[in-house]
Amino acid sequence: xxxxxxxxxxxxxPETIGQWDFLVSCSKNLFSxxxxxxxxxxxxxxxxxxxxxxxxxxxxxxxEMYTFIDKGNRKISLRPEAxxxxxxxxxxxxxxxxxxxxLFYIGPMFRGEKPQSGRNRQFYQLGVxxxxxxxxxxxxxxxxxxxxxxKKLGLKNFxxxxxxxxxxxxxxxxxxxLKTYLEDKKDSLCENCNNRLGRNVxxxxxxxxxxxxxxxxxxxxxxxxxxxxxxxxxxxxxNALDEIKxxxxxxxxxxxGLDYYTKTVFEIAHKDLGAQNAICAGGRYDNLIKDLGGPxxxxxxxxxxxxxxxxxxxxxxxxxxxxxxxxIYAIGxxxxxxxxxxxxxxxxxxxxxxxxxxxEEKSLKAQMKQANKxxxxxxxxxxxxxxxxxxxxxRDMQTGEQELITINNxxxxxxxxxxSL
Ligand code: HAM
Numbered sequence: 001x002x003x004x005x006x007x008x009x010x011x012x013x014p015e016t017i018g019q020w021d022f023l024v025s026c027s028k029n030l031f032s033x034x035x036x037x038x039x040x041x042x043x044x045x046x047x048x049x050x051x052x053x054x055x056x057x058x059x060x061x062x063x064e065m066y067t068f069i070d071k072g073n074r075k076i077s078l079r080p081e082a083x084x085x086x087x088x089x090x091x092x093x094x095x096x097x098x099x100x101x102x103l104f105y106i107g108p109m110f111r112g113e114k115p116q117s118g119r120n121r122q123f124y125q126l127g128v129x130x131x132x133x134x135x136x137x138x139x140x141x142x143x144x145x146x147x148x149x150x151k152k153l154g155l156k157n158f159x160x161x162x163x164x165x166x167x168x169x170x171x172x173x174x175x176x177x178l179k180t181y182l183e184d185k186k187d188s189l190c191e192n193c194n195n196r197l198g199r200n201v202x203x204x205x206x207x208x209x210x211x212x213x214x215x216x217x218x219x220x221x222x223x224x225x226x227x228x229x230x231x232x233x234x235x236x237x238x239n240a241l242d243e244i245k246x247x248x249x250x251x252x253x254x255x256x257g258l259d260y261y262t263k264t265v266f267e268i269a270h271k272d273l274g275a276q277n278a279i280c281a282g283g284r285y286d287n288l289i290k291d292l293g294g295p296x297x298x299x300x301x302x303x304x305x306x307x308x309x310x311x312x313x314x315x316x317x318x319x320x321x322x323x324x325x326x327x328i329y330a331i332g333x334x335x336x337x338x339x340x341x342x343x344x345x346x347x348x349x350x351x352x353x354x355x356x357x358x359x360e361e362k363s364l365k366a367q368m369k370q371a372n373k374x375x376x377x378x379x380x381x382x383x384x385x386x387x388x389x390x391x392x393x394x395r396d397m398q399t400g401e402q403e404l405i406t407i408n409n410x411x412x413x414x415x416x417x418x419x420s421l
Contacts, residue, residue: 008113008120008122009120010122016310023126023306024106024126024306026149026152026153027104027106027149030149031104031145034128034145035102036104037103038105039104040105040107041082041105042079042085043107043108045077045085045088046074046077047067047075047076047077048075049292050077050079050080052084053258053259053291054080054258054260057199058203058258059257060258064111065077065080079109079110081125082109082129082303083127083301083303084292086105086129086131086301087129087299088292090129090289090294091289091292091294095131096295100130100131101130104126104128105126105128105129106124106125108122108123108124108125117274117311118274118275118307118311120307124305125304125306126303126304127301127302129299129300129301130142130300131297131299132297132298133298135298136236136264137236137240139237139264140244142282143248143266143282144241144246146160146266146268147160149304150268153313153320154318154320155312155318156316157270157315158269159249160266160268161250161251161254161269162241162254162264162265163222163223163254163255163266164222164226164233164234164265165255165262165265166262167263168262168287169227170222170225170227171202174222177225178201178205178220179197181220182197189204189207189212190211192207200259205219219253221252223250233264234264237264251267254266254267256283260288260291261283262285262286263286264283264284265282265283265284267280268280270308270311270312272315273308273312273315276308280303280305281303283302284298284300285299286298324375326354326377326418327355327356327377328348328354328355328376328378328380329356329371329379330345330355330356330382331364331367331368331380332357332359333364333382333383333384334383337382337384337386340382341382342359344382344392348414351411364381371397376397377396377397377398377418378394378395378396379394379395379397380392380393380395381394386404392404392407393405
């Protein structure tokens with residue numbers, strides 16, 4: 001029996017790596033323009049970190065974490081997200097010493113969710129966190145950064161949804177109000193929503209069932225029940241976005257599946273992705289630094305899901321203009337030629353020329369076929385005739401033209417041809 005990859009985890013194959021690297025390098029360039037520095041955080045953390053940050057009664061913590069007891073009897077979890085770890089690192093390494101900390105990260109996260117298109121158990125996030133400020137401008141800045149990034153990828157079919165969930169007090173008051181409203185309609189809500197009613201009522205706003213959605217659409221809106229400070233903050237964020245002419249829609253029922261959010265929350269939905277259409281999500285979390293043992297400081301951030309971005313790029317047939325690096329296929333016919341081609345290949349590679357070869361005792365025809373399959377721009381062919389003349393045959397795979405080149409001139413000749421591609 002062959003062993004297959006686990007359900008919900010994906011191999012990223014070489015054919016996708018060009019797009020993947022483009023997404024990553026584009027994010028690194030843009031994020032650094034906005035003053036972010038990269039941080040690499042561990043894949044594993046004490047389970048408690050996630051319980052204290054994401055929230056004990058969230059789906060992630062209740063049902064989805066990969067948790068185990070290690071040999072030292074410690075409870076460890078694979079990270080389901082990165083914000084908690086970034087805050088832990090910020091506090092552990094006193095990253096607040098230089099004022100505002102602006103950090104970005106790229107890496108895999110793990111959640112034991114039911115797999116479907118765009119929902120994996122191991123998925124990659126690319127995100128930013130700004131720690132140490134309450135400014136509404138920073139909320140706007142991270143939202144603008146997310147929108148700019150998507151535009152840089154050439155994506156168009158997306159919508160930016162924003163909302164506020166208020167401060168802790170606002171959240172509590174609104175939860176009570178919502179609960180009172182929903183209690184009456186309990187019988188029409190799905191089982192999941194009924195479960196959430198007593199424990200995490202805000203999550204009912206997230207239910208995708210049409211019958212629940214209908215009830216939610218008439219529920220009280222948090223934006224009408226905010227304290228003055230949270231109302232002002234939300235207005236400031238919207239005004240800052242308006243100044244830069246960023247298109248957004250206020251979705252008064254937008255809530256997030258992680259408990260740490262306060263005030264601004266946002267989501268970027270892609271129109272072609274079906275049920276799992278959030279390509280990016282984020283928001284402010286003004287209590288998390290304190291909840292994890294630090295001072296009372298504000299923070300905000302977001303994360304993109306890389307697999308979902310790739311799905312969006314495929315759906316929109318976006319041309320990322322990824323330039324293929326030219327490759328040459330080297331063929332040695334017979335054992336003497338093979339020995340010589342082995343040396344030639346090494347010399348050329350030391351001059352940064354990209355070559356591949358199979359070293360198989362196969363016919364010229366079979367090897368040419370292989371070069372074609374690999375999309376090589378040129379082949380180098382060394383047989384007895386060429387060996388005798390201290391030369392090698394160079395074939396242009398596109399035109400079929402061939403030229404006999406002396407081995408001494410090979411590097412110069414190839415560099416000239418490759419630079420003109
Ligand atoms: P999140 O909404 O849980 O937020 O995830 C952010 C993004 O990760 C989602 O919008 C989606 O693109 C991707 N994602 C989440 N779960 C999966 C999955 N099972 N399969 C594929 N992609 C997925 C957070 O994780 C927050 N830490 C974001 C944040 C940063 N908030 C403030 N700072």
